[in-house]
Amino acid sequence: DMCEQLLTAEQSTYHNTLLALRGFCCLHAQNHHGALQDFQRVIEHESPHPSSCIKALCGRGLIRISGGSNYLTALDYITACQLKLDETIFTIKSYVPWNQRGLLLKVLQEEGQMMLQKKRYPGGSSVSFQKKQTGLCTFLTLKSRDAPGVFQLASLLVELDSSDEASRILCADALYQMGRGEEAQEMLSLALSRNPQRAPVLARLALLQLKRGFVYDGNQLLRRLIRIGDSSCLLPVLDIFQDEDRELLxxxxxxxxLAILKGKQEAAAIKEAIAHLSFAILAAGGYAEDCLLTRARCYGRLGQMKTAIFDFNAVLKEDPRNVQALSGRGFVHLALRQQKEAVQDLISALKVEAGAVIPAILSLKPEAQGLVTGWLLQHGRATLSELMATKEVPGEETLRDLLTVAKALTKTCRTAQHHIFYTDVLMANGEHQEALKHLQEAFGRCPAEDFARARLAVLQLQSRNVAGAAAPLSALARRDEKDLAFLLNFVDTKHQQHLAQAAAQEGKVLMKGHDHQQALGYHSLAVLASRASPRYLRHRAACLMHLKKYEKALKDMEKVIQGHGCNSPKTQAGDHCCQGFLLLALAREEAAVQHYMQALQLDEPLALGTITECPGRESLTKTFHKIAQDNFEKQRYEEAWKITDYGLKIDKSSELQKLKARLKREASSCSIH
Incomplete structure (x- = not known):
């Protein structure tokens, strides 16, 4: 009321002062609209009174906090400080209530920090601020967002609360951006003396020491910062640092x-190196390729594999073809025994630059090196076998990848299997001359290794040398039938037919000479080259019987019998007799009896002749009697009668005749016939 009376008086003395006082009265009475009108009239006056303007700016700043315009609040207080710092301090202490002063100081600290970090876009302002560009409004737009303005604001905050460390740090940051580094260092050193473990202070001091060329002091401060373990304090600091200083850090x-890693390789030293690399990555804005790669390797040494993969992924996100990141991640998957992922990464790296990956593989320990090469070979073999089995034309990219892997294997580990694989890939790619050249360079012109001799034979088949190819291929058949089956994919159908015939003929000759072991290789070659022809399966089964490998022979005869269809009864009867004999040898008598009965049913004279030769009529009749007796005891009279009847066709055994009589008596009430 008093202000109203004075303002309505005829004399206009102290008009602005009265408006400012009335504005604060309205503000304390929660009349923000009236307060803002009074403060605006003072600020926009054509001949502003500095002391009144300071009060008005401070009052308007408080109103803007309640409206959420914290940035504009900071601008008002910066302008007030630039007019007269002491007057601004007095105004805050005199007119701002205690319950609002704490919030005001916090808002000014945060906004000042964001101004220095360039996180505020200066375009936004209130309507009243833009309405007129006269008087004090023009001054408000000058330098209020520069470091000097923030320095004024920080100085105000320090005066209001000299014990507040955040205000001192803000003041030091402003001094740094103003180029007054020594003053900033003095202020930070004073803050550090009060709290030696304050990480934000240590980070700023470390940079200032490095900037001045005091490397030792800078290192000591960084080590103290590492021991505290709070690297997050660097993020706001780096936003304040200039570009050249960030690069320096x-x-x-x-x-x-790197200097630490060249020395001791203990866990503590590696952890310190990781901390320095983390600082470097932060200083680079979050991405520094060489530092990320080095840090990933350090994490790998400490056994923190997932963290290492995270760093490698960060590099690959920016550069998917980065060889060091691909191979490094592959080695981490190797340590985790993740075969699929390791192979995928290493092949990707080899495709980009094999010359960089091969030395990295060779630098591994022998055990790890063997695991890597083994996985690559296994993957390459599986891929090539799948390509050959589908009979489709291999894609150029797939073959190119296989060639890259195969060539790398021959350079990392000069074992026979790697040279064999490289030869196979060259053959699959149609490079027969190149394959022959590599084979002879690796194994000589007359290889002693069966796998190499077999490849040489296949390459010689291209020149129609079938006879010369059979011997080495039969040797491979004795050692590894799967590899021979794979190798025959490179031989055309016509050559395979000729090869099967030549192998079968040689197998017969060897069997006549009782060299069944050698004959087995030729018969196996004939089977594979003929795509499991029944005729050649019978030959191999016979050879296996001589070698007493009855299980394998039985499998061959099962395939033969499964293929019965257009064969004559005589042929089928012979096969069943052979199957029966094998089952007898394996003590599977009941199944053997069934096959002999089928043989008798198909061609009785042939079956009886075969039985007479082996195993003998008397011996087989005893088996029939045993099986028939078992069925009789289990009251399976019809089956027992059938077995007895066929057994009597083989030999008129008295035991079988007695059993038949008992069957008649026991089953007199049943119709057996």
């Missing part, structure tokens, strides 16, 4: 990490 921390 990045290069120094990278250099320091």
């Amino acid at each position: 990045q290069s120094h921390c990278r250099w320091r990490a």
Whole structure:
């Protein structure tokens, strides 16, 4: 009321002062609209009174906090400080209530920090701020967002609360951006003396020391920061640092990490190197390829494999063809025994630059090196076998990848299987001359290794040398039928037919000479080259019987019998007799009896002749009697009668005749016939 009376008086003395006082009265009475009108009239006056303007700016700043315009609040207080700092301090202490002063100081701290970090876009302002560009409004737009303005604001905050560390740090940051580094260092050193473990202070001091060329002091401060373990404090600091200073910090921390890694390889030293590399990455804005790669390797040494993969992924996100990241991640998957992922990464790296990956593989320990090459060979073999089995024309890219892997294997580990694989890939790619050249370079012109001799034979088949190819291929058949089956994919159908015939003929000759072991290889070659022809399966089964490998012979005869269809009864009867004999040898008598009965049913004279030769009529009749007796005891009279009847066809055994009589008596009430 008093202000109203004075303002309505005829004399206009102290008009602005009265408006400012009335504005604060309205503000304390929660009349923000009236307060804002009074403050605006003072600020927009053509001949502003500095003391009144300071009060008006402070009052308007408080109103803007309640409206959520914290940035504009900071601008008002910066302008007030630039007019007269002491007057601004007095106004805050005199007119701002205690319950609002704490919030005001916090808002000014945060906004000042964001101004220095360039996180505020200066375009936004209130309508009243834009309405007129006269008087004090023009001054408000000048330098209020620069470091000097923030320095004024920070100085105000320090005066209001000299014990507040955040205000001192804000003041030091503003001094740094103003180029007054020594003053900033003095202020930070004072803050550090009060709290030696304050990470934000240590980070700023470390940079200032490095900037001045005091490397030792900078290192000591960084080590103290590492021991505290709060690297997050660097993020706001780096937003304040100038570009050249961030680069300085990045290069120094990278250099320091590499120096540490060249020395001791203990866990503590590696962890310190990781901390320096983390500082360097932060200084680079979150991405520094060489530092990320080095840090990933350090994490790998400490056994933190998932963290290492995270760093490698960060590099690959920016550069998917980065060889070091691909191979490094592959080695981490190797350590985790993740075969699929390791192979995928290493093949990708080999495709980009094999010359860089091969030395990295060779640098591994022998055990790890063997595992890597083994996985690559296994993957390559599986892929090539699948390509050959489908009979489709292999894609150029797939073959190119296989060639890359195969060539790398021959350079990382010069074992026979790697040279064999490289030869196979060359053959699959149609490079027969190149395959022959490599084979002879690796194994000589007359290889002693069966796998190499077999490849040489296949390559010679291209020149129609079938006879010369059979011997080495039969040797491979004795050692590894799967590899021979794979190798025959490179031989055309016509050559395979000729090869089967030649192998079968040689197998017969060897069997006549009782060299069944050698004959087995030729018969196996004939079977594979003929795509499991029944005729050649019978020959191999006979050879296996001589070698007493009855299980394998039985499998061959099962395939033969499954293929019965257009064969004559005589042929089928012979096969069943052979199957029966094998089952007898394996003590599977009941199944053997069934096959002999089928043989008798198909061609009785042939069956009886075969039985007479082996196993003999008397011996087989005893088996029939045993099986028939078992069925009789289990009251399976019809089956017992059938077996007895066929057994009597083989030999008129008295035991079988007695059993038949008992069957008649026991089953007199049943119709057996």
